[in-house]
Amino acid sequence: MNGSLIRENGTAADPQPFTDATGTANWTVATDLNETRGVRGYVAVVNGSELASASASDPGDAFHVVVTNGTAAWHAYVYEDGGNITVAVKAAGDPVSNTTEACSTPAANASVDFTAGTLDGEDCGGVALGGDVDGRYDLLVRNGDAAGGGYDLTVRTEGSGAVSTGNVTEGASVPTPYSVPAVYAVRLPAAYETAELEYRTVVRVAPGERDA
Template identity: 35%
Template sequence: MAHVSIDLPDGERFRGSDRGQLLVVAGLVMAVSLVALVVLLNATIYSENVATRGIEAADGEATEVRVVTVEGVGETIDAVNRAHEGEDPPTDAALADIDELEERLGRSYARRGATVQLDADASRTSGGDRVDTAGKDTSLANATNATSYTVAGNIDGTRGFVLDLEVDSLASSTAGDAADEAFHVVVDPAGNERREVYVYRDDGSDDVVVAAGDGGEDPAVVCTVDPVGADRVSVDVTGERLDGEPCVGLWPSDRLAPGNEHTLEVGNGDAADGVIRATVRPTNTELVTDVDDADTAGAVYDATVDLTYRTAELWFETTLRVAPGEPDA
């Protein structure tokens, strides 16, 4: 094997120990380079994690203030509507209370170093009517003792359509006999198939049953609840809930988009005692209802609010339409 030598400036040659030292130095250089690379990678990963956590925190903060605002404005609107008994919607009162809500939120979020601004005006507030039978006899037959009647007609919006019924007053029935025997409400979209929602006690178990059918056909059971000694049961038709639990299939969202004209009706009103509540938005014509005049009043249907939320690190702006209890499209 040929021997290759390298001439050094003083004419000396590498000895074996020289070559070993060169290898050690090269190894150290490589090791230091790898350590430096690992440190740089860790720093980069850490920086990205910190930045990501900052974004997630900001998103969470914006989501929180948005939810709080929607809930607060919704509760404010409904509280004003419940207190109002006149014909005209209480728009001015609702706007004044939204201003008070802004002050309360501002004081609360000021502890975080944040400011909250809510802007609403009458031009972006829709009027409607509140129907509430709580002031009449408990029977859900209407004032003329008719058992089938119109709760609200000539409307293109419904929210908070809730039935608060006395358990012992409900007729005992089955799904096959419900159309003839059980209390029910009807959602009748213009030009589309009706949805009937029946509430009765099961003929065998005495559980409270909610069933739904279309166009007068035999209904199918949607959900049940054991009243376990409770005096009343709540059916939220627009929210599709029974005593606060999901009861999907009550509101015909598939054929009734927001803004479509429809009618709310009662059938077999003598088969239940309790209260019907709803907030509705009439079309260009007046509300049609067979409920006593004393049980209807002007109401705020919805309000559009501009929300601005600012901190040292975050500036969040959005526009919110608030219509508490309106069904999802």
């Protein structure tokens, strides 16, 4: 399946802001993505000293990822709170006032996997990209200047799904976010045969994709 790898080449040691290619903090990453098979491997490495200070009760200034179908929106916030790197979630259909803390770590730097729902490899309940947002969706970044580090994600660009041109540079570029062609998923034939049994199927492989 056709896809695009979107990458910000920063690291925890050499952080880059999570703004778009023009330095805009609020921007659209990709549009009209498939509900459960639109994004895989969305992992951000963040430098704690680059994060805005915020809390679950007042997350407005924090960096956050938004999945929206135009009616409902799911938010995942990443911020500094009391010296910890913290992730909080607003469920689709809820007001921002219902944002709840999902997990935190005292580490100076951390890896947030938005599709697997982990913080530094540990389960982070509620952080499953998009939550209960139904149908096709857009993927947005808000307050990208309130976080720094680097990230990767792969989006499915078959059909109407697309990377937002202008916000992401086409072709490898440092230090702005860029996109390059990538394989989103593959289907492989598999067979098992014995004297008594013959079994054939097609196996779909898409590492880092959210579970359906």
